[in-house]
Amino acid sequence: MTIRIKNPELQSLIRVLKRKSTENKAPIWRTVAKHLGKSKHSMAVVNLSRLARFTSEGDTVVVPGKVLGSGLIRHKITVAAYRFSQQAKNKLEKAGSKCVAIPALAEENPKGTRIRIIA
Numbered sequence: 092m093t094i095r096i097k098n099p100e101l102q103s104l105i106r107v108l109k110r111k112s113t114e115n116k117a118p119i120w121r122t123v124a125k126h127l128g129k130s131k132h133s134m135a136v137v138n139l140s141r142l143a144r145f146t147s148e149g150d151t152v153v154v155p156g157k158v159l160g161s162g163l164i165r166h167k168i169t170v171a172a173y174r175f176s177q178q179a180k181n182k183l184e185k186a187g188s189k190c191v192a193i194p195a196l197a198e199e200n201p202k203g204t205r206i207r208i209i210a
Contacts, residue, residue, distance in 0.1 A: 111201060114201070118203075134157070136157050139164045140161060140164075146209075148166040150168045150169070151207070154210065155208065157173065158172045164183065169189045
């Protein structure tokens with residue numbers, strides 16, 4: 092069964108990530124595109140508490156879904172996600188972390204080195 096994505100923004104993001112993966116021989120972007128291509132109900136939802144638990148100071152992570160604001164984070168990280176809740180964004184910025192869009196991170200780090208996927 093193939094899932095049809097109706098959101099043109101998401102379709103475009105998946106195409107860009109697949110292209111980046113091929114051009115730069117970086118399988119991480121194809122993996123992120125695969126996660127984003129899942130059904131709406133299967134898309135990753137990650138709370139700040141999970142980010143705090145599985146990251147350390149200076150890490151860069153990609154969340155192929157939405158970041159929610161439940162929990163606290165006290166260290167600085169860079170988080171790229173498809174979506175952020177307003178509360179999550181506020182808490183991350185208050186901790187000194189950076190919130191970026193996935194395409195911006197792919198542009199900044201085309202090889203995908205030192206990036207972890209948390210889904």
